[in-house]
Amino acid sequence: MSEEPIPAPTQDRPWEAIDDHLEASELSKAAKVLDGLPGEEQRLAMAHLSGRSQATLVESLTPENAAELLERLPEAQAADILEDMSPEAAADVVEALPEETGADFLREMRAIESEALLAELDDPDEADNLRELTSYQWDTAGGLMTHAYAAFSETSQVGDVLNELSEEAERYADMDVQYVYVTDSEGLLRGVLRLRDLVLTPRSRPVAEIMLQDPVHVSVEDDFEKLRNTFEERNYVGLPVVAPNGLLLGAVTQKAVREATAEHQTEDYLHSAGILGGEELRSMPMLARCGRRLAWLAPNIVLNIVAASVIAVYEDTLQAVIALAVFLPIVSDMSGCSGNQAVAVSIRELTLGLIRPTEFLRIVWKEGILGMINGFVLGCILGTLAAIWKDNIYLGLVIGGALFLNTILSVLLGGCVPLFLKRLKVDPALASGPILTTCTDMCGFFLVLNLASAVLSKLT
Amino acid sequence: MSEEPIPAPTQDRPWEAIDDHLEASELSKAAKVLDGLPGEEQRLAMAHLSGRSQATLVESLTPENAAELLERLPEAQAADILEDMSPEAAADVVEALPEETGADFLREMRAIESEALLAELDDPDEADNLRELTSYQWDTAGGLMTHAYAAFSETSQVGDVLNELSEEAERYADMDVQYVYVTDSEGLLRGVLRLRDLVLTPRSRPVAEIMLQDPVHVSVEDDFEKLRNTFEERNYVGLPVVAPNGLLLGAVTQKAVREATAEHQTEDYLHSAGILGGEELRSMPMLARCGRRLAWLAPNIVLNIVAASVIAVYEDTLQAVIALAVFLPIVSDMSGCSGNQAVAVSIRELTLGLIRPTEFLRIVWKEGILGMINGFVLGCILGTLAAIWKDNIYLGLVIGGALFLNTILSVLLGGCVPLFLKRLKVDPALASGPILTTCTDMCGFFLVLNLASAVLSKLT
Numbered sequence: 035m036s037e038e039p040i041p042a043p044t045q046d047r048p049w050e051a052i053d054d055h056l057e058a059s060e061l062s063k064a065a066k067v068l069d070g071l072p073g074e075e076q077r078l079a080m081a082h083l084s085g086r087s088q089a090t091l092v093e094s095l096t097p098e099n100a101a102e103l104l105e106r107l108p109e110a111q112a113a114d115i116l117e118d119m120s121p122e123a124a125a126d127v128v129e130a131l132p133e134e135t136g137a138d139f140l141r142e143m144r145a146i147e148s149e150a151l152l153a154e155l156d157d158p159d160e161a162d163n164l165r166e167l168t169s170y171q172w173d174t175a176g177g178l179m180t181h182a183y184a185a186f187s188e189t190s191q192v193g194d195v196l197n198e199l200s201e202e203a204e205r206y207a208d209m210d211v212q213y214v215y216v217t218d219s220e221g222l223l224r225g226v227l228r229l230r231d232l233v234l235t236p237r238s239r240p241v242a243e244i245m246l247q248d249p250v251h252v253s254v255e256d257d258f259e260k261l262r263n264t265f266e267e268r269n270y271v272g273l274p275v276v277a278p279n280g281l282l283l284g285a286v287t288q289k290a291v292r293e294a295t296a297e298h299q300t301e302d303y304l305h306s307a308g309i310l311g312g313e314e315l316r317s318m319p320m321l322a323r324c325g326r327r328l329a330w331l332a333p334n335i336v337l338n339i340v341a342a343s344v345i346a347v348y349e350d351t352l353q354a355v356i357a358l359a360v361f362l363p364i365v366s367d368m369s370g371c372s373g374n375q376a377v378a379v380s381i382r383e384l385t386l387g388l389i390r391p392t393e394f395l396r397i398v399w400k401e402g403i404l405g406m407i408n409g410f411v412l413g414c415i416l417g418t419l420a421a422i423w424k425d426n427i428y429l430g431l432v433i434g435g436a437l438f439l440n441t442i443l444s445v446l447l448g449g450c451v452p453l454f455l456k457r458l459k460v461d462p463a464l465a466s467g468p469i470l471t472t473c474t475d476m477c478g479f480f481l482v483l484n485l486a487s488a489v490l491s492k493l494t
Numbered sequence: 495m496s497e498e499p500i501p502a503p504t505q506d507r508p509w510e511a512i513d514d515h516l517e518a519s520e521l522s523k524a525a526k527v528l529d530g531l532p533g534e535e536q537r538l539a540m541a542h543l544s545g546r547s548q549a550t551l552v553e554s555l556t557p558e559n560a561a562e563l564l565e566r567l568p569e570a571q572a573a574d575i576l577e578d579m580s581p582e583a584a585a586d587v588v589e590a591l592p593e594e595t596g597a598d599f600l601r602e603m604r605a606i607e608s609e610a611l612l613a614e615l616d617d618p619d620e621a622d623n624l625r626e627l628t629s630y631q632w633d634t635a636g637g638l639m640t641h642a643y644a645a646f647s648e649t650s651q652v653g654d655v656l657n658e659l660s661e662e663a664e665r666y667a668d669m670d671v672q673y674v675y676v677t678d679s680e681g682l683l684r685g686v687l688r689l690r691d692l693v694l695t696p697r698s699r700p701v702a703e704i705m706l707q708d709p710v711h712v713s714v715e716d717d718f719e720k721l722r723n724t725f726e727e728r729n730y731v732g733l734p735v736v737a738p739n740g741l742l743l744g745a746v747t748q749k750a751v752r753e754a755t756a757e758h759q760t761e762d763y764l765h766s767a768g769i770l771g772g773e774e775l776r777s778m779p780m781l782a783r784c785g786r787r788l789a790w791l792a793p794n795i796v797l798n799i800v801a802a803s804v805i806a807v808y809e810d811t812l813q814a815v816i817a818l819a820v821f822l823p824i825v826s827d828m829s830g831c832s833g834n835q836a837v838a839v840s841i842r843e844l845t846l847g848l849i850r851p852t853e854f855l856r857i858v859w860k861e862g863i864l865g866m867i868n869g870f871v872l873g874c875i876l877g878t879l880a881a882i883w884k885d886n887i888y889l890g891l892v893i894g895g896a897l898f899l900n901t902i903l904s905v906l907l908g909g910c911v912p913l914f915l916k917r918l919k920v921d922p923a924l925a926s927g928p929i930l931t932t933c934t935d936m937c938g939f940f941l942v943l944n945l946a947s948a949v950l951s952k953l954t
Contacts, residue, residue, distance in 0.1 A: 073727045074847050081848035082856070106726065108846055266566065267533045292749075296756040300842075303763040307838030308831055314839050315848060316860040324867045327835050331868065334831050335875060338824045345820045352819055359812055359819045360805045363935065364798045366823060371768055371794050375787050378767030379774050382760075386568055387534050388541035388775060396542070400776040407784045408791065415795060475823060 048075065049082040056087050061094035069099070077106050081317050088317070089118035092127070101130035104139070110313040113142035116151065125154035128164070134180045134290070137167035141177075142312065173258040173294050179275040179284035185215040186241060188224050193237030195227070215274050215282055216245045223274055223282040225249055251276050254283050258294060263387075265291050302381060305463040308334075337468055341366075341475035348483035355493045357424055358486055361416070361433045366478035368412060369440040370471050376401050376448030377466045384456055391456040397449040402442065409441030428492040436481035444474040508535065509542040516547050521554035529559070537566050541777050548777070549578035552587070561590035564599070570773040573602035576611065585614035588624070594640045594750070597627035601637070602772065633718040633754050639735040639744035645675040646701060648684050653697030655687070675734050675742055676705045683734055683742040685709055711736050714743050718754060723847070725751045762841060765923040768794075797928055801826075801935035808943035815953045817884055818946055821876070821893045826938035828872060828897060829904040830931050836861050836908030837926045844916055851916040857909035862902065869901030888952040896941035904934040 048071055055064035068076055068091065080088055080103070092100045092115050104112040104127065116124045116139055128136040128151060140148045148168070155161040163181050170176025186195050195214060214232070216225040225245030235244050251274045252264055264273070265288055272287040304313065308330040314323055345352065345362065352358055380397065383389040389396065417434020421427050448470050452462035486493060508531055515524035528536055528551065540548055540563070552560045552575050564572040564587065576584045576599055588596040588611060600608045608628070615621040623641050630636025646655050655674060674692070676685040685705030695704050711734045712724055724733065725748055732747040764773065768790040774783055805812065805822065812818055840857065843849040849856065877894020881887050908930050912922035946953060 074723045077847055078850070081843070108848070263534045289749075289752075292752060292756070296752070296759060299756060299759045299763065303759065303766065304838055304842065306763065306767070308835045309838050313842065314835075316839065316843065316856070317848075320860075320863055320867070324864055324871075327832070327864070328868055328871060330835070331828065331831055331872060332875075335824070335828055335872060338827050339876075339879070342820045342824045345823075346817070349816050349819075353813070353816050356809050356813050357806070359809075359822070360802045362819070363805075363823050363826060363939075364795070364802045367798050367931070367935070368791065368795055371791055372787070375768045375774075375790070378764055378769050379776065382764065382773065383541070383776065387537055388568070388777075390538070396776070400780075403780055404784055404787070407780070408788055411784075411788060412791060412795060415792075416799075419799065471827070475827070479823075 047082075049079040052079060052091065053083060053087060056083075056090055061090070064091055065094050065099075068095075068103075073106055076103060080107060080111070081315065083317065085114055085118055085317065085319060088115050093119050093123045097126040097130040100127045105131070105135060108313055108315060109138055109142055111315055111317065113139045114318065116140075117143050117147045121147070121150040121154045124151045125156075129155060129157075129160065132180075133160075133163060133167065133182065134178075137164055137177075138172065140164060140168045141172055170254070171257075173261075173298065174254070175252045175256040175261055175275050175286050176254040176283070178261070178290040178294055179254070179286045180290070181284050183215060183272075183274070183285035185217050185282060186227075188216050188218055188240075188242040188245070190216075190241050191237065192232055192235050192239050192241060192244070195232060195241060196237065213272065215249075215285070216241055217282050221282055222280040223249065223251060223276050226274070249274065252286060253278065258298070259387075261286070261291055262295065298385070302385070302463040305461060306377075306381075306467055308467070310464075334468055337472040338475070341472050341479065344476050344479040345483070348479075348487065351483050351487045351490060354490060355429075355486055357420075357429065358432075358482060361420060361436075362479055362482055364416065365433065365437050365440055365482055366475040368416070368437060369444040369474040369478050372405070372408060372412075372441050373444030373448030373470045373474050374467070376445040377452055377462075377470060380449050380452040381462050381466070384452060384462065389453070391453045394450055394453060397453065398446060401445040401449040405442035405445035406438075408445070409438040412441060413438035426493060428489050432482065432485040432489065432493070436478065436485055440474060440478045440481050443477055444470065447473055507542075509539040512539060512551065513543060513547060516543075516550055521550070524551055525554050525559075528555075528563075533566055536563060540567060540571070541775065543777065545574055545578055545777065545779060548575050553579050553583045557586040557590040560587045565591065565595060568773055568775060569598055569602055571775055571777065573599045574778065576600075577603050577607045581607075581610040581614045584611045585616075589615060589617075589620065592640075593620075593623060593642065594627065594638075597624055597637075598632065600624060600628045601632055630714065631717075633721075633758065634714070635712045635716040635721055635735045635746050636714040636743070638721070638750040638754055639714070639746045640750070641744050643675060643732075643734070643745035645677055645742060646687075648676050648678055648700075648702040648705070650676075650701050651697065652692055652695050652699050652701055652704070655692060655701060656697065673732065674701075675709075675745070676701055677742050681742055682740040683709065683711060683736050686734070709734065712746060713738065718758070719847075721746070721751055722755065758845070761921075762845070762923040765921060766837075766841075766927055768927070770924070794928055797932040798935070801932050801939065804936050804939040805943070808939075808947065811943050811947045811950060814950060815889075815946055817880075817889065818892075818942060821880060821896075822939055822942055824876065825893065825897050825900055825942055826935040828876070829900040829934040829938050832865070832868060832872075832901050833904030833908030833930045833934050834927070836905040837912055837922075837930060840909050840912040841922050841926070844912060844922065849913070851913045854910055854913060857913065858906060861905040861909040865902035865905035866898075868905070869898040872901055873898035886953060888949050892942065892945040892949065892953070896938065896945055900934060900938045900941050903937055904930065907933055 048067060051067050052064045055067065068079060071079060083091065092103065095103065104115065116127065128139070140151070152161045152164060167177065184199065214227040214229070215223060216227060218224050225242070225247050226249035227241055227245050231244050250270070252261060254275050254277050270288060272285050274282055275284045275286050277283050308327070310330050311326050314326060380389070384391065413434040416437050417430040420433040421430025451466045451469055455462040455465050508527060512524045512527050515527065528539060531539060543551065552563065555563065564575065576587065588599070600611070612621045612624060627637065644659065674687040674689070675683060676687060678684050685702070685707050686709035687701055687705050691704050710730070712721060714735050714737050730748060732745050734742055735744045735746050737743050768787070770790050771786050774786060844851065873894040876897050877890040880893040881890025911926045911929055915922045915925050
């Protein structure tokens with residue numbers, strides 16, 4: 035490889051220089067351009083390369099540099115890159131990653147590719163550890179735990195622990211050790227040692243005498259809600275994770291739980307906008323993006339047709355008073371907006387634990403009154419405009435009345451549907467929107483056209 | 495106060511017992527019921543009390559217990575409670591809170607109430623500190639920083655620092671000290687000391703000799719994006735915050751930046767659903783909730799009317815082919831869904847720093863092709879159904895063609911609008927939805943009715 039100086043990349047679009055080098059098979063030059071960029075620019079550049087180029091580039095880095103780079107990227111992108119790399123090269127990168135991060139990436143990969151990768155790991159124990167971690171749901175104690183913790187047998191002396199900690203200082207520095215766990219000869223969790231107690235105790239005392247017994251711990255199967263509550267109760271930095279039989283399996287940190295909370299919020303947002311199957315990035319293959327978006331749109335078209343079929347039933351009324359056609363989408367859209375606000379408040383209150391999924395009455399009460407007030411205000415505005423436009427007070431009453439009733443209905447529905455879905459264990463962020471829109475559209479069309487049919491003689 | 499035993503509250507709805515006690519002015523009994531609940535149940539109970547009851551209850555707690563309770567509640571709720579309390583009682587609670595948390599609550603309060611509270615603080619320095627913190631935007635370095643850090647003069651010796659740290663161990667324990675900052679006699683930041691260097695250095699050496707010079711720091715005015723990038727670059731636990739003149743003002747922790755990220759994501763979600771002015775909780779006063787929701791709905795009704803006015807222009811066409819009325823909402827709603835997916839992907843890519851707000855061409859390219867594919871699929875489905883229903887191939891072509899074109903248009907718009915708003919410094923999550931919906935509705939109506947007018951003779 036020649037060592038001629040690399041020309042400075044176009045400051046503005048460094049990914050073009052990288053792509054040019056990759057096309058010319060000048061891998062090390064491409065890697066150097068990437069290396070010369072600050073962190074956020076590296077992420078920007080990677081997002082602008084094709085999936086193939088990303089994988090080629092990462093393969094040309096040292097495993098350590100590749101691992102550092104992947105940690106900066108969105109999980110979905112990192113997993114795609116690992117899938118596109120050769121299993122050997124991908125395995126080298128995973129070995130250079132912190133174990134939990136590796137497990138996060140593996141969990142997002144297709145089973146066949148992640149198995150191929152695991153088979154290439156040099157250390158079979160590491161592969162078993164990763165297999166174990168990926169076997170848990172990402173947001174449970176098992177999925178969020180790390181194997182990087184310090185544990186000692188209850189027969190150890192304080193001096194043993196201190197010696198081991200200082201000899202292996204570097205390894206433990208990575209682990210962010212705040213507590214040391216104590217197990218019995220079977221590996222069952224027996225207690226927890228605070229570092230400060232270790233330092234202040236004569237070195238010959240057995241750790242069993244100074245450990246905190248019956249320490250607070252979480253079960254490997256604890257779901258995210260339980261975990262979040264446990265960490266909120268008191269400000270724990272980390273907690274030991276045990277199997278149902280009491281075996282110490284790992285440790286889960288406050289930081290991991292905090293990150294999972296942020297991820298749940300992101301997921302809520304993406305789901306409510308109709309983005310399924312995890313994060314979508316524009317660097318992903320086009321057909322995969324089309325398919326994932328269609329997976330959401332296709333059921334929606336069915337729901338839309340069902341709702342609009344109400345209009346077909348009332349074709350005669352519409353034919354008689356064609357002005358109604360102008361108000362059909364206004365009434366249904368406005369009620370949809372009101373209902374969506376109620377959905378968002380319910381999802382937030384569920385997430386924050388401010389409401390129980392059984393409290394429908396509270397929603398009916400709190401949203402019902404609000405719906406009457408807002409429905410009245412909006413109904414008056416739209417009804418007045420309709421009456422003035424066609425100089426027909428009855429048209430105003432039909433439109434205003436329909437919007438009033440439909441607003442009440444949609445805030446009630448919008449408030450209750452997330453609770454109902456939560457009880458059915460369906461993700462409220464995902465399904466609330468389509469259910470709500472279909473119902474409010476249908477009812478909106480029905481109300482406008484039915485009220486109009488009732489006073490048809492006054493409208494024509 | 496009699497000391498008779500408190501009857502166990504109804505396990506299921508403890509807030510009813512609390513409310514009964516409050517109504518009977520049995521404050522300490524109400525407080526005892528609350529105290530006996532686990533953390534998440536306390537939060538649930540508080541969410542079910544009226545604003546007035548919440549304030550009365552918190553006033554009856556010791557300032558320390560009140561502070562602990564408020565820290566568990568959503569910020570908006572805590573701020574409302576402080577507003578409803580007497581300024582003296584609220585000031586006592588704020589004194590018991592960590593300074594940054596107090597500043598967060600004050601920032602959410604109305605100016606008049608927060609000033610009244612600050613005037614009641616016993617320590618004028620504390621009031622000045624809080625005034626300074628609240629003067630910064632919540633998500634800038636100034637807004638996220640804490641005054642709780644350890645700083646020493648560069649003329650100190652290692653021994654001085656160690657003595658002070660151990661004498662004031664309890665105070666520093668709260669601060670989560672990982673680094674000690676070094677300033678000159680003017681208070682300008684000169685260096686940073688690592689705790690481990692302190693421990694390993696003879697106590698008589700001046701700290702100036704072992705400190706890291708020119709330490710990484712952030713400016714008090716740094717915005718959130720800059721801050722997040724700085725912390726991502728390397729895994730800093732905390733960084734010093736300096737004024738433009740180099741004066742050390744505070745410290746900002748990785749934890750604070752992480753929490754701000756989660757808050758931004760929540761804000762994105764709430765804004766996109768039309769919840770303005772911060773979190774809405776159902777325990778807030780009804781009229782305030784109505785008003786905040788209407789503030790979003792009122793401009794929306796105008797936009798909806800503008801969009802629907804297109805239908806009024808084509809009344810004759812509609813009159814001739816009344817079946818079109820069934821498809822108008824389907825075409826506009828389906829395109830709206832497609833556009834919303836593109837909005838969500840753009841907002842995500844902006845948040846993650848995977849795209850620059852200037853890259854419209856990239857969006858046009860990446861969304862345009864996707865829009866053509868998805869528009870074609872959806873157009874074929876809907877067009878076929880329309881053709882079969884009315885046994886008219888032209889109707890199918892009109893409907894299918896309109897949905898095809900409108901899908902392309904809405905993914906392009908949906909992809910670009912957030913970038914455009916970002917450049918205008920308008921929150922994309924807030925404004926993208928209404929802009930997109932108005933445009934896709936208008937264009938959808940126009941396309942269906944205009945295409946139909948063009949082949950009107952074939953449709954009747």
